[in-house]
Amino acid sequence: MRRVVLLLLLHPLIHLLYMPTWTIISPYEDGYDHPMRMNIFRVMKTVYRILDSPNEPSTIDDRKHIATLGYAGSQEKPGPPDLSSLVIHFRLSTQIVTHFVIMFRDLQIEDRMQNVCIPVPCELTPIMTDIYEFVVARSISSRGLNPAEECDLAHRIWKQLQVEKYHKRLVQQEVVGDIDIACLRPGSPRCPICDSNLIHCNSCQVASCESNDCRGSSEPPLARCGRHQKEALCFPCLEEQEFKPELEECPGCKSWCCAMDMSQCSGHPVNILPIPRMPGSKSIPPGLIVAYTQSARVHLPKRGSCMECELPGWRSCSSTLCWSHTICPECASGGMTCLCQEVWACDLCAEHNPGVFIRCPRCNRPFCCSCSYIDECQQCHRTNLCHDCAEEESDVDEEVTAEFPRFIASCGSCQAKVCDRCEWSPTFSCSGCSQRLCPSCRKSLCDDCKRWLASDDDDDGSSGVDTDTSLDV
Numbered sequence: 001m002r003r004v005v006l007l008l009l010l011h012p013l014i015h016l017l018y019m020p021t022w023t024i025i026s027p028y029e030d031g032y033d034h035p036m037r038m039n040i041f042r043v044m045k046t047v048y049r050i051l052d053s054p055n056e057p058s059t060i061d062d063r064k065h066i067a068t069l070g071y072a073g074s075q076e077k078p079g080p081p082d083l084s085s086l087v088i089h090f091r092l093s094t095q096i097v098t099h100f101v102i103m104f105r106d107l108q109i110e111d112r113m114q115n116v117c118i119p120v121p122c123e124l125t126p127i128m129t130d131i132y133e134f135v136v137a138r139s140i141s142s143r144g145l146n147p148a149e150e151c152d153l154a155h156r157i158w159k160q161l162q163v164e165k166y167h168k169r170l171v172q173q174e175v176v177g178d179i180d181i182a183c184l185r186p187g188s189p190r191c192p193i194c195d196s197n198l199i200h201c202n203s204c205q206v207a208s209c210e211s212n213d214c215r216g217s218s219e220p221p222l223a224r225c226g227r228h229q230k231e232a233l234c235f236p237c238l239e240e241q242e243f244k245p246e247l248e249e250c251p252g253c254k255s256w257c258c259a260m261d262m263s264q265c266s267g268h269p270v271n272i273l274p275i276p277r278m279p280g281s282k283s284i285p286p287g288l289i290v291a292y293t294q295s296a297r298v299h300l301p302k303r304g305s306c307m308e309c310e311l312p313g314w315r316s317c318s319s320t321l322c323w324s325h326t327i328c329p330e331c332a333s334g335g336m337t338c339l340c341q342e343v344w345a346c347d348l349c350a351e352h353n354p355g356v357f358i359r360c361p362r363c364n365r366p367f368c369c370s371c372s373y374i375d376e377c378q379q380c381h382r383t384n385l386c387h388d389c390a391e392e393e394s395d396v397d398e399e400v401t402a403e404f405p406r407f408i409a410s411c412g413s414c415q416a417k418v419c420d421r422c423e424w425s426p427t428f429s430c431s432g433c434s435q436r437l438c439p440s441c442r443k444s445l446c447d448d449c450k451r452w453l454a455s456d457d458d459d460d461g462s463s464g465v466d467t468d469t470s471l472d473v
Helices: 002-016 037-051 122-139 147-172 235-239 286-294 347-352 447-460
Strands: 021-025 065-070 087-092 100-103 108-111 116-119 198-200 207-209 247-249 256-258 357-359 366-368 407-410 417-419
Touching (some): 021 037, 037 087, 122 147, 147 198
Antiparallel strands (some): 087 100, 100 108, 247 256
């Protein structure tokens, strides 16, 4: 009964208070990257390092901790929150109750498990100031938003605060001494010195002039991806990248680029056993990709360079189903090159992928499928002698030469050869002149008709040939 009476007495006070709380870090809140996330993480990492080092988070994505930020506000007294009510709560995701409380009132860290309090380290003062300024700005905006809406609003508020800080920094450093300070627009997204756009760190949102030559540019300048100019990080945030870096420095040109744009060698597979395949078939053995996937590797994934650079010794295999898009010098040592020097493949793809190289039946040298040094039937995939061996054909037994294909036709578009045995196999024709086309070129014109069509378009911009029509011969 006493408890009910107490609640009735407190009811008016409860009605006048509201307690906004934001979950900033949590393994259960994926997809919403709150702008205070990095600041809260820095505070959390310091607190755990001092008071609970075994549970110190290694990265912001370790998914072991929960951090919330909140304050008490009054509906009767609108405006900035009372500093004494602002707190940060930390606990492990396996814990039910709060372990650490950071109180802005007296800048104390309370350990509720050990029942002790210590002062907030001086190194956290600038971070605590940033957090408080955000809460003040956020407190005057709308409440009751869903997580996605809240995150979007928080980003816009924090980004605007960073723009205002940028302008204040220029004034404090007297960088804009030759500009009328009264004319400065603190909220403008442009630099007041050179009128360039302001750019922001993707992590902490700190603002800087996008022109590195401008006096208002941060020192050191923000690191920006050369291909994606909106991807930028300040150097403090760069240093905190660990297992999942967003930007990396190319070892070739020393420029910054997105991690996804960096080449990478995944390591040469080991112990790949011979994989049987049908004679004369160009199909990739089904077990090859499985063998690549399940095999151990000679080394862990190794970073290469950006897309604009080529590091010495790094290669790209001609097989589209190779075990790595790019291959480091260590793993490329056993590769194979066509005699034309235009095509290279790693040793495994050269051996197991029949679509990469064809071999001369006499000298067994490898040639790429488009090489002019040898011909292959587009239908049955038999090959004749390479040019060097053909010159010595008199040294080859007649019974052997009788097995070589005789090429009597070719595709009018890609010039693929067809032997006498496959002359009457199903094929297609050019829609312009009915010249023979192979199945892969069945919706194309032959080369002669393409040239005629191009010249006809130059003359009057029109043509009566339907380039998508295909007819059986």
